[in-house]
Amino acid sequence: MEQDSEILIISDESEKSTDQVLKYLLYYDAKFIRINGSDIIEKIEIIFDEKEEIQLVCKDVELNFNKVKSSWYRRGKINLLPVGHYQKMNGDEMQFYGQYLEHYGKELKGILTFIHNSLKSRKQINSIHDNDISKLSQLSLAKSCGLKIPFTIFSNNIENILKQYEPNIFIVKAINFHVFRLNVNNCKWICGANSSELIDNEIDFQKYSGKNILISCFQKYVAKKIEIRTFFLLGKFYSMAIFSQQNEKTKIDFRHYDFERPNRTVPFKLPVVIEKRIERLMRKLKLSSGSLDIIYTLDGEYIFLEVNPIGQFDWLARSCNYPIEKQIAKELIDGIK
């Protein structure tokens, strides 16, 4: 029976870190199946009989979920929609199809949840449900775990924020991940800001005044000495310091990359007491892995910004020579032993 056990990986087709982990699985001769969001599920059957069984066929490969002893949810999702039909549709049909997808998608959620939940009892690195964790609960739990967070307001009332708080140094962010721009009756609505606008926002928060703001996240700008990116994996910490402050381009957000003179990125070791608090937070969020953004302030304090369950770690692994992909592969193989 043991030879039959498999590793399941759910990811996106172009996700490079997944490729790296799979290379290690191949190297160790482990049996695995990878399902990408773009893959068509040719057949799915969930059978309730004496025992429950979930079976699916993807790319001509049959997978019985009972044999999955170890799984890694990287990103994306098992796509149960009939993909590929809409290419030949006209406008009206497309609109109908869009509505149909919206409703049918909700119906499917039950199936997806059931499939993903079935993996819970076995070795599992992350789950599709991790995507549901809101920034609000992250901040609230981080605080309760003893981590410092920036002063934050979620609000749609910008005038009040301007009136009440001084100095007006806030960074405007999306509620969770996505920035919204709505145009209703020639009236623009904004939720959050693109990272590219952060510089303006810090200096000129006033420009949002008088606009129609949807609920956004307003976070007080924290002067930083360095930015820290930490990848957490089942109790292990892989941290990197990003020296973004020497460079005007990257001062607010290191993602304004300077390719000619890239920010120095070197291994970093968080103090044990901070690691313990992060571990507690990850436990409360039920996250087995994730990428954390932390600020190391001029006063030597650690400020938690957010954790992204499906964040990139390739950059971190390459820059610091951390064997993250190998470790993920080893953890997955541990599950099928």
Next chain:
Amino acid sequence: MMLLKLFANCILLKGATRAVICDLQRSNYHLIPMSLFDLFDEDMLKLNFNIYNKQQKSILYEYVEFLTANELAFTISQNELELFPKLSLEWDYPSKITNIIIDIKHGKIDLSNIISQIEDLRCYYLQFRFFRPVQMDEIISIGNLLFDSLIHGFEALIPNADTVDEVALTNIVNLFPKLKNLIVYNHPEEKEVCITSDNVGGVFFINSNISSAMHCGVIHPAYFAINIETFTESQHHNSCLNRKISIDVDGEIKNCPSLAKSYGNIKDTKLIDVVNNPEFQKVWHIKKDEITKCKDCEFRHICTDCRAYLENPEDRYSAPLKCGYNPYTCEWEEWSSNPLKKQAIEHYGMQELINL
């Protein structure tokens, strides 16, 4: 006291007469005098300016300015030291073989037979070197064979000939995303014919005539690889031959086509059996720190190596024949005109190649 610490990816390497700081992040290196190297305590400068006289101070300021302006080092306080660990110099790669070279001179190669063997080795990169004219169809059939394989990428070197068609080559590179580089050598016109859409390869025409494996092994700063991967691999392994396997023009399986020793012919020998042969793996572990001259060279862990053509062909730890650098005088000379190398050049029968 001022504490100045090198960033973990800027690594000091000491040579016989000077040192170098290898900037592994920005693919750069900075030569430094021994006087600066000697000030370092591992990766740290601990500067107490009070103990120096005016002239010494001005030199120190210059050093500090050099290190900070190039962002090689940063000031740090004593209590922050433990936050910045060293870069791990471990090296690993999930393949038994990381690259394979297949040389073709006579007839065709039966690739379909070898592909599954290459896949079993988890080798993802292939290089084909043709020493005879190539029909465009031949490249297409290689591309077709590799299309659905586990192989991620391959490149081909082909000689300039009537069969070389610029448009056809461009089409072929675009048709097969796995075909990274197509290099036409011995071409009168040196040019980039096309770059692939993912920017990682293309079709290139080059002047040099790579008519045989004997052209390999040149050591030159242009071939330096200043990155974490090479630097860490070089700490533990040979920077040319580690996890490499080759099939020469006669089908002989070797560490490198330029080496004499064969471990069997592809006709009747499995690649995996050769790879698992401890004798075959021996050269993988010849490190720069063990090679004559290289071990005294400041460039040793960013440089390539060659174990096929040696200054002293009898000594496996001898320096590469085609290296013109002298780490004791810090001068680069033309290797081929060095009278001390005459004997080795004759030993390998390279006289003709040099006189070209």
